[in-house]
Amino acid sequence: MLRSTISSLVPRATSVARHMSNAAKLTTVEINDVTGIATLTMNRPPVNGLNLELLTDLNNSIQEIEDNKSRGLILTSSNPTIFSAGLDILEMYKPDKERLKAFWTTLQDVWLALYGSAVPTAAAINGHSPAGGCLLATSCEYRVMLPKFTIGLNETKLGIVAPKWFMSSFLSVLPRRVAERALNQGRMFTTDEALRNGLIDEVANSKEEALAKCAEFIGSFSKVNPLARSLTKQQLRAAELSELENERAQDLEKFIFFVNQPAVQKGLGIYLENLKKKSKN
Numbered sequence: 001m002l003r004s005t006i007s008s009l010v011p012r013a014t015s016v017a018r019h020m021s022n023a024a025k026l027t028t029v030e031i032n033d034v035t036g037i038a039t040l041t042m043n044r045p046p047v048n049g050l051n052l053e054l055l056t057d058l059n060n061s062i063q064e065i066e067d068n069k070s071r072g073l074i075l076t077s078s079n080p081t082i083f084s085a086g087l088d089i090l091e092m093y094k095p096d097k098e099r100l101k102a103f104w105t106t107l108q109d110v111w112l113a114l115y116g117s118a119v120p121t122a123a124a125i126n127g128h129s130p131a132g133g134c135l136l137a138t139s140c141e142y143r144v145m146l147p148k149f150t151i152g153l154n155e156t157k158l159g160i161v162a163p164k165w166f167m168s169s170f171l172s173v174l175p176r177r178v179a180e181r182a183l184n185q186g187r188m189f190t191t192d193e194a195l196r197n198g199l200i201d202e203v204a205n206s207k208e209e210a211l212a213k214c215a216e217f218i219g220s221f222s223k224v225n226p227l228a229r230s231l232t233k234q235q236l237r238a239a240e241l242s243e244l245e246n247e248r249a250q251d252l253e254k255f256i257f258f259v260n261q262p263a264v265q266k267g268l269g270i271y272l273e274n275l276k277k278k279s280k281n
């Protein structure tokens, strides 16, 4: 922490971004040598569906960014129209028992790491962001979104239930009555609606502008002691984090039980079929 305090006082050499992670992975991390901010990009075509491998790479990348004492983390996508389609439904439909366990455990890890991250976090939402995509975005401290996309927790539309910790992230951003109604309806907000309701903080007209606005937000902490800032954030988020930490095993059990219910499997099958039909038209 002292290192980042000192480095915040020392002007950095001018240079372009430097890659830390290798492109064969489903995420890349680029550190801007001038600002010290890390951009974490999801890159799993076609829709950044969060499967076990993408979640594993996300988790490792967040860890890498924390370990390297980056000045902040910006989460974005390499896809020009999709931030993330949320959880890869194929992980939950007719699942393999062991893989399903690893999948959910890694999702828990990612949420704990991102929501509880010591560094300032922001999401440059450069495309649609349903369900798990919205979870990632609302785990960050700041959101900038491009026009004409959608974001929200649409789980009820799939016949599934957003776990409590998904709701915690949502509730950390939206007023309770807006969150409650949206969760019950499985509402997807357009960019304009998201801005009006406070689900996002700003709108940008291009990905570059979104990244710049995220960097500006992170830069707003440049004169704040990083240790004081991160301890303040951690205290504010401690209750939700401990709730999952203390109930991880039960949360996993509940998920496995719920996903394996015949009615849930049937609903997921129909939802997938409709998605495939839509993509063929």
Ligand SMILES: CC/C=C\C/C=C\C/C=C\CC/C=C/CC(=O)SCCNC(=O)CCNC(=O)[C@H](O)C(C)(C)COP(=O)(O)OP(=O)(O)OC[C@H]1O[C@@H](n2cnc3c(N)ncnc32)[C@H](O)[C@@H]1OP(=O)(O)O
Residues within 6 Å of the ligand: 046, 047, 049, 081, 082, 084, 085, 086, 087, 088, 089, 090, 128, 130, 131, 132, 133, 154, 155, 158, 160, 161, 162, 163, 254, 255, 256, 258, 259, 272, 275, 276, 277, 278, 279, 280
């Ligand atoms: C009492 C109980 C208490 C507690 C409960 C305990 C546990 C809770 C249990 C479960 C909770 C689980 C939580 C889940 C959260 C989720 O994230 S579920 C996923 C929700 N996601 C969606 O609904 C998004 C669906 N996708 C879309 O809307 C569109 O695809 C999207 C707008 C993202 C992009 O549109 P477009 O660019 O037109 O692309 P296509 O629709 O053509 O899609 C391209 C191909 O990708 C496939 N695909 C899309 N999304 C997904 C996905 N999420 N998973 C898997 N596959 C996906 C799509 O089928 C196309 O495939 P094809 O090319 O046809 O093969």
